[in-house]
Amino acid sequence: MRITRSSRPPVPRRSALSIPAINQRALDKAATLAADVFILDLEDSVAEARKSEARDNLKRFFGGLVRRDRGEWVIRINGMDTAHAGADLETVLACRPDAVLIPKVESPRDILDVADRLAEADGAEAIRIWAMIETPRAVLNAALIAEAAHTPDARLEAFVIGLNDLRKETGVLPQAGRQHLLPWMMQILLAARAYGLDALDSVSNDFRDLEAFAAECRQGRAMGFDGKMLIHPAQIEAANNAFGPSAEALEEAHRIVSAFAAPEAAGLGVINIDGRMVERLHLRQAEQLIAFADRIASGRDSA
Ligand SMILES: CC(C)(COP(=O)(O)OP(=O)(O)OC[C@H]1O[C@@H](n2cnc3c(N)ncnc32)[C@H](O)[C@@H]1OP(=O)(O)O)[C@@H](O)C(=O)NCCC(=O)NCCSC(=O)C[C@H](O)C(=O)O
Numbered sequence: 291m292r293i294t295r296s297s298r299p300p301v302p303r304r305s306a307l308s309i310p311a312i313n314q315r316a317l318d319k320a321a322t323l324a325a326d327v328f329i330l331d332l333e334d335s336v337a338e339a340r341k342s343e344a345r346d347n348l349k350r351f352f353g354g355l356v357r358r359d360r361g362e363w364v365i366r367i368n369g370m371d372t373a374h375a376g377a378d379l380e381t382v383l384a385c386r387p388d389a390v391l392i393p394k395v396e397s398p399r400d401i402l403d404v405a406d407r408l409a410e411a412d413g414a415e416a417i418r419i420w421a422m423i424e425t426p427r428a429v430l431n432a433a434l435i436a437e438a439a440h441t442p443d444a445r446l447e448a449f450v451i452g453l454n455d456l457r458k459e460t461g462v463l464p465q466a467g468r469q470h471l472l473p474w475m476m477q478i479l480l481a482a483r484a485y486g487l488d489a490l491d492s493v494s495n496d497f498r499d500l501e502a503f504a505a506e507c508r509q510g511r512a513m514g515f516d517g518k519m520l521i522h523p524a525q526i527e528a529a530n531n532a533f534g535p536s537a538e539a540l541e542e543a544h545r546i547v548s549a550f551a552a553p554e555a556a557g558l559g560v561i562n563i564d565g566r567m568v569e570r571l572h573l574r575q576a577e578q579l580i581a582f583a584d585r586i587a588s589g590r591d592s593a
């Protein structure tokens with residue numbers, strides 16, 4: 291079966307805010323923030339000596355009064371090759387987030403090991419898997435890793451790019467425009483799309499420069515990403531704006547839907563709207579955009 295993105299209902303993942311699991315004040319704030327996704331981090335933002343405290347924090351947090359009626363809640367564990375992975379996965383099973391984010395994935399095996407562990411424990415496919423693509427090997431193996439989504443019970447749903455690690459491993463310097471990283475980012479995006487996965491752009495470290503951040507969000511959107519991983523609440527609005535449907539795009543989508551609904555378009559595969567060829571594939575895109583906007587609006591209503 292050919293996989294297309296239109297075969298899945300759109301889930302808003304415009305803004306995925308990372309929150310160190312050790313930072314109680316930030317955790318308490320999460321449910322009041324307008325991010326689409328909250329990534330509760332046990333990995334790089336938690337010092338080695340405090341991993342266990344961070345896990346306990348998450349158990350309390352998920353067991354407490356947290357509002358989970360909007361947004362997706364994801365736990366980023368430590369790498370599967372670390373001493374923390376076992377206890378982290380126990381924590382995931384105790385907390386039952388929407389997804390577990392595995393860092394430094396390099397092969398399909400990294401996904402399938404976690405999927406097996408989740409399946410043993412919960413049987414049902416409730417907790418999904420997201421993968422950080424952030425090492426040279428991961429970029430080279432992106433398609434193979436994405437293909438893991440096709441094995442039964444793989445649960446793989448999204449790639450998240452980690453440019454900090456990728457820069458560290460390759461020596462590419464941080465630069466406005468990210469020109470040397472763009473080919474790898476597009477390769478990751480292509481691999482994700484080939485297997486029906488979502489793909490999120492990497493964090494931007496400079497959270498005070500919101501102008502540069504907004505430009506980077508627009509770049510990520512133009513490249514096809516579904517959203518961006520964030521590190522600070524100040525970045526949420528720009529990401530939601532850039533990765534959400536613009537008023538103009540929505541208006542255009544409604545025009546396409548109306549034009550194809552007109553009696554004279556019945557039976558036509560292609561029509562002319564103001565001197566532009568519009569095909570039925572554009573109609574499907576337009577319908578998806580409208581459904582996406584409705585989904586965002588309904589999330590806002592329940593917030
Ligand atoms: C970067 C920070 C350490 C900055 O924190 P801070 O100095 O507290 O900033 P502010 O004073 O501007 O904070 C203002 C208020 O906002 C709250 N806050 C800050 N960050 C967050 C957050 N992420 N989530 C929720 N709330 C947040 C502060 O608590 C302040 O609140 P208040 O005191 O009530 O006014 C910090 O932002 C931070 O820790 N960010 C997240 C870091 C993180 O998660 N890192 C891991 C992800 S990065 C990554 O994955 C890289 C990837 O792997 C790769 O390889 O590229």
Ligand SMILES: [Mg+2]
Nearest residue numbers: 424452454455
């Ligand atoms: Mg990283």
